[in-house]
Amino acid sequence: MKIxxxxxxxxxxxxxxxxPDGQIAFSxxxxxxxAKQIGFPVVIKSQVQVGGRGKAGGIKLSRNEQEFQKSAxxxxxxxxxxxxxxxxxxxxxxxxxxxYYISIVMDRQKSKPVVxxxxxxxxxxxxxxxxxxxxxxxxxxxxxxxxLPYQARMIAFNLFYDASIAFKVADIINKLYKIFEEKDASLxxxxxxxxxxxxxxFAIDAKINFDDNALDRQPEIVKLREVTENEKKELDxxxxxxxxxxxxxxxxxxxxxxxxxxxxxxxxxxxGGEPANFLDIGGxxxxxxxxxxxxxxxxxxxxxxIFINIFGGITRCDDVANGIIxxxxxxxxxxxxxxxxxxxxxxxAKEILAxxxxxxxxVSSLSSGAKKAVELVT
Numbered sequence: 585m586k587i588x589x590x591x592x593x594x595x596x597x598x599x600x601x602x603x604p605d606g607q608i609a610f611s612x613x614x615x616x617x618x619a620k621q622i623g624f625p626v627v628i629k630s631q632v633q634v635g636g637r638g639k640a641g642g643i644k645l646s647r648n649e650q651e652f653q654k655s656a657x658x659x660x661x662x663x664x665x666x667x668x669x670x671x672x673x674x675x676x677x678x679x680x681x682x683x684y685y686i687s688i689v690m691d692r693q694k695s696k697p698v699v700x701x702x703x704x705x706x707x708x709x710x711x712x713x714x715x716x717x718x719x720x721x722x723x724x725x726x727x728x729x730x731x732l733p734y735q736a737r738m739i740a741f742n743l744f745y746d747a748s749i750a751f752k753v754a755d756i757i758n759k760l761y762k763i764f765e766e767k768d769a770s771l772x773x774x775x776x777x778x779x780x781x782x783x784x785x786f787a788i789d790a791k792i793n794f795d796d797n798a799l800d801r802q803p804e805i806v807k808l809r810e811v812t813e814n815e816k817k818e819l820d821x822x823x824x825x826x827x828x829x830x831x832x833x834x835x836x837x838x839x840x841x842x843x844x845x846x847x848x849x850x851x852x853x854x855x856g857g858e859p860a861n862f863l864d865i866g867g868x869x870x871x872x873x874x875x876x877x878x879x880x881x882x883x884x885x886x887x888x889x890i891f892i893n894i895f896g897g898i899t900r901c902d903d904v905a906n907g908i909i910x911x912x913x914x915x916x917x918x919x920x921x922x923x924x925x926x927x928x929x930x931x932x933a934k935e936i937l938a939x940x941x942x943x944x945x946x947v948s949s950l951s952s953g954a955k956k957a958v959e960l961v962t
Contacts, residue, residue, distance in 0.1 A: 585794040586633045587808045590673045592790035595767070599759045601774075602786050606675030612656045618674040619652050625677040626652065630659050632667040633812075640664045645677055667812070678786060683776035684743055685709050686757060687791075688725075688764045690771070697725045697764060699757065701739050705776030731761040744779075752785050753777070767805060768798035817880055824876045825866055833858025835957045836887040836919075838877045840865050840899045848893045851950055857958035860887045867898040874907025875914065882917055888961040889920045891953050896927025905933035912942045920945060920960045924953045 593603045605622055608631065609615035619626045630642030637643055642664050646652035662669045685705035691698045701721045704712045713720050721742050725731050733754070740754035741747075756777070764772045773791040780786065799806050811819065814830045821828035827842065831849075835857050839845040842864050849859040863880065865873045881887055894904050904925055911917070922945045925933045937944055947953040 585796055585799060585805070585809055587792055587794075587805075588631045588633060588671075588810070589629065589790055590631055590671075591808050592772075592792040593787070595763060595792060596759075596787055596790050599763055601756050601759050602784070603790070604675040604678055604786055604788055606673055608671055608673055609656075610671050612653055612660065615656045615672055615674050616649065616652055619646065619649075622674065622676045624648055624652075627675045627677050628652070628655050628659055629673040629675065630662060630664060630669040631671045631673055632664050632669055633810075634665045634667055637664060642669065675788070678778065678788065679781040680778045680788075681781045682779045684778070685775050686739075686743075686753075686760065686777050687771065687773035687775070688760055688769075689773075690795075691724070694724060696727060697731075697761075699723045699725065699731070699735075699739055699761075701743055701757075703743055705778075709775055725761070730765065731758060733758065736761075749779065749783070749785065756785065756787070763792070767792070768795045768802055769793060770795045817883070821863075821876070821880055825870075825873060826877060826880070827862070827864040827866070828877075828880055829862040830884065831859055831861050832886070833860045834886050834888040834961050836860045836863070836881040836884065836890040838863050838865060838874070838881065838890065838892045840867060840894050840896075840904075844893065844895055848891065848950065848954070851954040852891070852957060855951075855955050855958045857954065857961065860884055865899075865904075871903050871907030871910055874904055875911040878908075878911035878915055878917065882915055882919075887919065889922065889957050890917075891957040892921065892923045892925070893950060893953060894923075894925045894927070896925065896930060896933075899927075900929045901925040901927055901933035902929040902936060905936040908944075909936060909940050909942070912940075922947055922953050922956050922960075924948065924950065 590608045596603055607618045609618055625647045628644050630637050642659055644655040646655050659672055660669055683705035685702040687700045688697055702719050704719050736754040736757040739757055740750040744750040760772050769792050771793040774787040775789050778786050778788050794805055818828050835852055837848050837859050839848050845862050845864045852859050863877055865877050881890055924947050
């Protein structure tokens with residue numbers, strides 16, 4: 585689960601991490617009132633849950649009311665990576681001397697949190713990590729022990745030679761780990777952490793992602809969730825016992841089992857197609873799941889063909905076939921549908937589909953089904 589920058593900063597503030605003075609606004613007029621309270625110059629920051637806002641023009645400096653009104657109106661009319669900007673964060677502009685990077689993220693390969701720090705912060709941190717990895721400092725944390733004070737100081741002194749500043753940064757790192765651990769985060773990030781001309785330290789950007797599997801014990805965090813249209817589909821699918829992730833292609837996939845779903849997408853790509861989704865109906869024999877899956881696929885306007893690939897074990901092919909017939913009878917689906925149903929009660933399933941009045945394309949193999957789907961959308 586992701587939250588907005590302004591929400592992450594409120595968590596930082598509650599935990600004693602210094603942030604610029606700022607407030608959220610939903611209109612130019614509201615933002616202007618906030619800017620007057622803070623005092624010009626101010627920074628206007630679009631609040632959308634994607635990276636690259638600065639490069640997209642979603643962050644602007646305003647020195648006076650006229651600049652503010654023009655810039656705020658521009659940002660509030662923007663769409664960044666398909667997400668409309670509906671709110672802006674107005675913050676005091678600070679005199680930046682140097683930018684740094686600090687984050688704590690879960691390394692899934694090593695099953696440990698890792699602190700990542702660099703003297704080179706800002707919008708190009710990913711490129712810095714690629715081109716000059718020696719500028720990135722990493723320290724792995726033993727989960728049973730946690731981040732020890734001397735480790736936080738060691739990281740801080742790798743960034744700052746001035747002891748008075750390094751001790752302040754060590755305190756921030758300790759507080760970041762406290763947030764990471766107590767809030768069940770998968771990522772906490774400050775990019776950039778800045779040193780001002782006056783010698784002060786501020787987190788002028790904030791990012792926190794949370795472990796979805798731990799949200800049951802984080803009710804206050806769940807309240808911060810702002811669900812996008814795609815996330816609504818995914819949450820609705822989960823409530824109905826389906827696993828669904830929307831992608832950018834045009835071939836809708838309905839499969840049983842995560843492994844087969846991944847293989848189906850791989851074979852579609854092998855033959856030059858692009859899957860529109862990952863959709864696993866699971867292992868139960870429930871025709872309603874097939875109907876629910878069709879509803880989801882039918883709601884994606886990018887889908888131009890549907891490939892149903894079922895390997896019947898616990899899942900019975902005849903139940904899936906009944907679900908297909910029920911769904912096509914209820915829904916207005918004007919798309920070509922390729923079916924591959926093999927395994928438990930395979931023959932019954934074929935008879936059910938053959939007796940129907942619907943024009944379904946039956947295939948016997950994964951490769952032939954993927955080829956046909958690609959052919960139909962090109």
